[in-house]
Amino acid sequence: MKRLVILALVLACFAGLCLGQRRGRVTERKIIQLTEPEVEGTITFEQALLNRQDVTQFSPQSLKPAQISQLAWAGQGITDPQRGLRTVPSEGLSYPLELYFATQDGLSVYRPAKHSMEQTSEQDVRATLAAATSQRDTVSGADCDIIIAGYIRKFADRFGNKARSFALLEAGHVAQNIQLQAVCLDLGAATVFNVDAMAVRNVCKISRDLEPLCIVSVGYPVGSATLDGQADSRQRRAVLIVPSENFRDEELFETKRVLDAAQIETLVASTRLGIIRGELGGMTDARVLVDQLRVDDYDAIIFIGGSGVIEYVTNPIALDIAREAVRKGKVLAATGLAPVILANANVLAGIRATSFLSERERLIMAGAIYTGAPVEQERLIITATGPTVALQFGRVIADALTVR
Secondary structure: OHHHHHHHHHHHHHHHHHHHHHHHOOOOOOEEEOOOOOOOOOOOHHHHHHHOOEOOOEOOOOOOHHHHHHHHHHHHOEEEOOOOEEOOOOHHHOOOEEEEEEEOOEEEEEEHHHOEEEEEEOOOOHHHHHOOEOOHHHHHHOOEEEEEEEOHHHHHHHHHHHHHHHHHHHHHHHHHHHHHHHHHOOOEEEEEOOEOHHHHHHHHOOOOOOEEEEEEEEEOEOOOOOOOOOOOOOOOEEEEEOOOOOEOHHHHHHHHHHHHHOOOEEEEEEOOOEEEEEOOOOEEEEOEEHHHOOHHHOOEEEEOOOHHHHHHHOOHHHHHHHHHHHHOOOEEEEEOOOHHHHHHOOOOOOOEEOOOHHHHHHHHHOOOEEOOOOEEEEOOEEEEOOHHHHHHHHHHHHHHHHOO
16 A cells, blocks of 8 residues: 555656646747827728728738737727727627737737737748638738637527627627728728638637638738838839749749739849740740849849759859849849759858758858748848748848838
8 A cells, every 4th residue: 555655646746747847838928018009090980981992902011010009909999998898899798709910920819908919929821811711912912911700609608599690790890990990090901701710710720719700901002101101203123033944833923913012013034035834834924034134223133943943053144143132232032942043152151041941951051041931031132932932922022122
């Protein structure tokens, strides 16, 4: 009996140690305290209604923290702390909704009681989130996507088969508040109703009890984004350099689509003119020959990957273009297999960079600080891992051009 008691004590201690180790590995979530919301504006309610319309194309300019704060408060903010009332009505004061904010800085959930954000992920999920909706370009192009989700099953015990209707009505109030607030902030917004709830839940890694109901995409409308409120009179230009065959389709077309939406003029260059076919059968029209490309004519030089990119890896003209772009302070970008061009041009020494995994050692040998991140930027050099992050790659380039 004594032996059994000793054995039980040993097992209990061991279990306690294991539990302590497990708890020690739990990472505390980052809490972001939001700025106090403004309760007085310069636009009347009637003007906000008049100007409210869906905006589906956005510029790459990032929203300010105060704007994020105001949008969150408009959607679910506390208006009467004593009674716990919020900016939207809710049946029986149940408030079954949660608001998740997806930005380039990651994913956060709004906590109305403390008017704060609780970060749930540091990953930019907007591109993968967009694939789970019917308006991919709108969601991927917005600086901030607000996911409205509801605990419908949880509240079914209280409201029965009316729980879904109540949650949907409340989500409509939230979406309308956010869109009207966006108008008052000189922003654009669009509510996306057609979403794949299961896919959105998986992308955002939210509770199974939460059902994504809709997404409100918010950002600066195309043509309105500036850093100082003044219109930029000079249009930015970017050249996308592709191999003469077998470029990677997504890397070209999705990057180009983001830049076009940001009103950045884009041209395609290659070692031959005319129609060029990608690995997946897509076609593009090359208008500029690489050996005639003038770096001074562009604000960004972008090398697109694909199996055909091998023709540029040791091409002296391509390497000189990369070197000249750095020397003249241009944005220099490469994705997929193409970052090895920058490595061979000796412009990555001491620079944080990424690429398709197969090129990792080549970048390290060239002195790069290989991170393996989906997209990496240091100064004006931007690199990416490939097709799956093409939209994010395009946004980072557009951001770099916007702030210049």
